[in-house]
Amino acid sequence: MSVSRIRPLIVHVILIAVSALMLIPFLLVVFGAFKTQGEFTRDPGAWLPASFLNLDNFVMLFQRGFGGYLLNSVIVSVMVVLANLLFSSLAGYALAKLRFRGARLVFGIVISAMMVPIVAIFVPQFLVAVQLHLVDTLVGIAAPMMVMPIAVFIVRQFASSIPEELMEAARLDGASELRIFWQIFLPLLGPALATVSVMTFLYSWNAFIWPLVIAQSQNTYTLPIGLSIAASSNNTTLFGVMLAGAVVVLLPVLILFLLLQRYFVQGITATGMK
């Protein structure tokens, strides 16, 4: 009897402790972003800021060009999400609902592409980008992310569960494939497209290695690149501004995550990929 009462307590204690540890960095960034430079020098170990009304760090951040980086990040993410929505629903429809020789091969390539680590191929990707004159452009940053295998995979898996009869009936009525795709298939794809949007936004907003390689001037830096370059060039001097930058980078994804958590988790468990 006592064991059954103690065990839930232990479980809660463990989960509260782990949750608290996981959230400490988020607390520290919020506290730190409101500290003045003087506070960092005077007492670098203090947790709380003197005042939560000090917005100097954010002002300085935007004076240092972070507004432009923010805009670049938004443009790249919008391009990536829209391209993935369109291309993955077209490809997913073809792979799940149309009969043609080579469907298995194409799907096999999509699956294998999910396994290729960016670290292993970013150099030849850069060579391709050089040939296509995409170096130091926003399109160049977005291009390799415009078709994510994971997006094709999610749509294809979801589309397989849509009954064949709906499309067959439309075909017998003489509807064109494009019309079937647009008027019958797409409207049924809602939940899959929500997952695709969330996953591809997360991926492009957080993308680091590729933008680091291909963005070569302030005109094309995305937020993470701008922040990492700023952080490495003034190591200890401007903690407050760097932490304010971290808040700006984190906030959109965190808000989206809290609102649409269901789709994030679905995306992960559907594919086992980040």
Added chain:
Amino acid sequence: MADVLSRREAPGRRLPPGVRLRIGHEAATAWIFLTPTLILMALFTVIPAVIALTLSFTDIGLRDLRDPFSVDFAGLDSFAAVLANTDFQRALLNTLLFVLVGVPLTIVIGLVLAVALNTGIRRLRPVYRTAIYVPVVANIVAASVIWKYALGYQGPINEALTHIGIPAPNWLGDPQWAVTAVIMLTLWRNIGTAMVLFLAGLQAVPEDVMEAAALDGAGSWGRFWHVTLPLLRPTTLMVSVLITVMYMNIFEEPYLLTGGGPLGSTRSLSLWIYEQFGYGKIAASMAGSFVLLALVALVSITQFRLLRPKH
């Protein structure tokens, strides 16, 4: 390719002409729909993968970047040079250390948390799950900025440690503590993924199997060991392959938190590859990628064999 789709297509000859025409039309539509995907995947995944394999057998350098056809065949020279490079060897060992420490910790902690979340705590489950999962979606550059500040020698973490009487380590200045810091950052970022995947696996374990085992007199530990774990085998396989590959490719954490230092103690294989690219040593970089890709493939295949269902 003996697949279901082409077999469905094969008896087309006996179908009425109109239907046959439609199937041909369907194939044409399929290829048109697939065109953007295929072009982009060819340009940015398939061709680069082929180039990566080819270039590591050449002497390509920085000046060849704009004219890739001017390079000469160099056989296995790049590989020989890379394998003999002491920095590369160190990076290989560092990566091995990250894998050997990071992977088991991520999997065990992820599984324990998933099991804890799966014990009847209904109301608070989403709260805990959110808190533990949220670092997964956090941007790594932002995370590293925060961690660098938090782990500073006089920073808030050491302040708290000193407060409760634990001697403050020099997290980012001492080689061993730097390795610990990088592993802590990777755990922070990856435990949520393992936990969510295990939780999905646990929720698929049928209730009646557990009840039957309980009726047979199995205790909760016995049920976990003899019923839950074997049923979780496919999930465990997926999680371990996924997490191992993540740790083998580890790049952002050491690059951003420690820059590979101090004294090369946290330089991973990926970081070494990236640095070679930065120095213009493209052939060395490619040969390093080749070794990394081969290792990733080898480890994934081995894990699939070891953990696949027993018959």
